Amino acid sequence: MSAQSASPSRLRSEVPVGSPRWATRRAQWRALGLTDEDLTKPKIAIVNSSSGLAPCFSHLDPIAAAVKRSVEAAGGVAFEIRTVAPTDFIMSAGASGGYVLSSRDLLANDIEAVVEGAQLDGMVCLASCDKTTPGQLMAAARLDVPALILSCGYQSCGTLDTGERVDIEEVFLRAGGLKFGGITFDGLCDLSARAITGPGVCTGMGTANSMHVVAEALGMTLPGSAPVRANSEPMWRAVEASGAAIVGAVLAGRRPRSILTPAAFANAVMAVLAVSGSINCVKHLQAIAREADSEVDVYRLFEKYADTIRPLSAVRPNGEDTIEEFEDAGGALAVLKQLGDALAGEAVTVTGETTGDRVARAVVKDERIIRPLSDPRAGHPTVVVVRGSLAPDTAIVKLSVTEDRPPTFEGTARVFDDALSAIAAIEGGVVRPGDVLVLRGVGPVGTPGMGMASQTVFALNGAGLTEQVAVVTDGQLSGLVNKGIVVGEVSPEGVLPGPLGVVADGDRISIDLRARRADLLVDDAELARRHANRARHQVPGGRSGWLPVYARSVEPLPRGATLRGNDLPTTRP
Structure with missing residues (x-):
């Protein structure tokens, strides 16, 4: 359209034509190369936690660029935004590890500040290390803006001279034996030198891969996209499909709170139990429910389904299977299929289809790796x-x-x-x-x-x-x-x-x-x-800085360790 013409507003990113806000936004965006026609298109945030601090994030910039092209091809306009990039192994060195979990909420606030401040229409979140996925899902639930979680993959690992596989989990575990003669210093150095051979998240069924599975079980990803090898052909196919998916969700008004229903949380809890996922998923799922203003009690759901859902897979460190074998057997979607009638198939997903629709198309390629509910890997919940x-x-x-x-x-x-x-x-x-x-x-x-x-x-x-x-x-x-x-x-x-x-x-x-x-x-x-x-407790830390603010605001773990601002009344456009 021309600078003088007007069109009825259909997107929240559009402001009245001719207004001061419109004029200044137009000036800023034209300086970035956008046209007047672009100003009427869905405006999508590409949420990128790229960082040179750890391999979890080191490959995200090319992915962000490809998502941008995908969004533009689908008729949208993409803006890359950056967030804090929490990584346990690196950032736990300071403040006794206090910056790790607290950065999850900092990341959610990073997203809020930009997406809400700019009134963008949707977002594609590049999911990587442990706290990025829950932080992104928390922001999506809080803002209720159409959102797609894009799993960016797990890293490759190496082998020892003996042919034994070695990954970051093995380094973490074996390091505890150095003081007791369980491993030599040179042996530990050899392990750590070979453990990681490419970008992406840790290779085991730790928090990162567990939360990628959770995102798919919640219906917030493209079907069959978790877990995935970093920089693999399947990952790039999901990247290429992300633009059409998010623009479609925006135009259809498909918001996270219509997806993050009690049925979706039940599916996610069952998926965590089925893959013997990280215990950190419990508080992260509760935090997502809190941000969605949902009454779901995730802890009670885990207690309920622990009676019936047993581990169907045993990916390292839970067993001897590798994450590659798990992916090749069908990944998260195959797990959901093996849940059978226990699955809440009516739960909707970001693409508009139901979880049941997705599962109906899924194929379990190796039932030795992902077993049916009738033949679990163990007789107890994990x-x-x-x-x-x-x-x-x-x-x-x-x-x-x-x-x-x-x-x-x-x-x-x-x-x-x-x-x-x-x-x-x-x-x-x-x-x-x-x-x-x-x-x-x-x-x-x-x-x-x-x-x-x-x-x-x-x-x-x-x-x-x-x-x-x-x-x-x-x-x-x-x-x-x-x-x-x-x-x-x-x-x-x-x-x-x-x-x-x-x-x-x-x-x-x-x-x-x-x-x-x-x-x-x-x-x-x-x-x-x-x-x-007992003496009255004083909140640790000084008056300034992020951690004292976090300590004064954080809720108890059974409420997801979210920040108390969630209890305040909110107004959304």
Whole structure:
């Protein structure tokens, strides 16, 4: 159209022609090469967390450029926007790991600031490392702007001279044995030098690949797009199809909240249980539900479906299968197909078809890798929500598909308020068989930002104490590897009023995974005395900076560890 003509507004990105806002936006966008005709087209954000800090993000720029071409070919206009790029292995070095989970919410806010501020019409989110996918889904649910999650793939890994496969999970686990002679320094260097041979996310069924599966189960991806090898032909096919999918969703008014229904969350929970996914998916799914203003209780869904949904696959580190074998067997869509009648097929997807429609076309190419629900890989759930007097709100235990673990443990508490002290005690022989190592003060408020507890678990493994010492912690556990009985993400966390904060050395703790309970065996009168004498908690950190703001705003884990601003009334165009 000409600068003087007008057209009826059909997109939220369009403003009244001739108004000051229209004139200034037109000036800015014409300077970028856009025409007056472009100003009437769907305006799509390409959400890119590209970063040179880690291989998870190092390949995203060419993908963003290809998505831009795809959007333009479909009749839209694309604007690349950047967000923070959280990566556990690199960013957990500072502030006891507090910048990792908290960056999930920072990423969601990055998206909000640009997409809402500019009133863009839709977005394609380049999903990569652990916190990007949940952060992108949270933003989509919060803004309710048509959105497509595009899985950008997992990395390739190497082999040792023996021919043994080695990946980042193996490096993370074996490093805990260095102090105890389980591996030499040169051997550890060799592992780390060979573990990653290309860009993309970690190769196992850790949080990144688990959340890519979740995104597909929720209906927020193109069908059959997760997991996928980074820079592979299937990944590039999805990139090329992304433009038509998002422009179609915008023109059809297909918004995330029409997709993120209770049925979709049920499918996602069943998918996590079926793939033995990361326990981090629990809080991420709850956070997405909170951002969508949904009443879905994800923790209760995990408790419900743990009775019937068993692991159908066993991808490393849950078993010996590789992520490549899982993808080749049909990936997330094949898992959903194997759920059979348990699947909520009526759930709609970003492309307008139902989940049932997608599943009807899916093919399970190898039932040895992705089994039917009638013939699971194990007879027990692998993501177990526990409660009890030690975890009156919630806690989570991750069980392996193959590892034979005792279903109960009772022992004597050995309490630590930071991970370094706990690791030093393990290395010094202070922690002994029969103990329950309690690591507290590393929750979302206590760190602040939620500290990483996995190093403590791996130190126990390196010391040969995995089956002889249980762990109870309010910290975050890696989605890659957990060994032994580890009760993680205990809520209320230790720095807040609750039983974890008053556990003392010598207390008896009982963990019964059959009953899904974790109990502090201390009488009520003694607990009341401890609570009465406990000093009031002060939020850690100074007055400035992101983490103190996060600590003052973060909700408890059973509410997804989202920020309290979600409770404020909102007005949307």
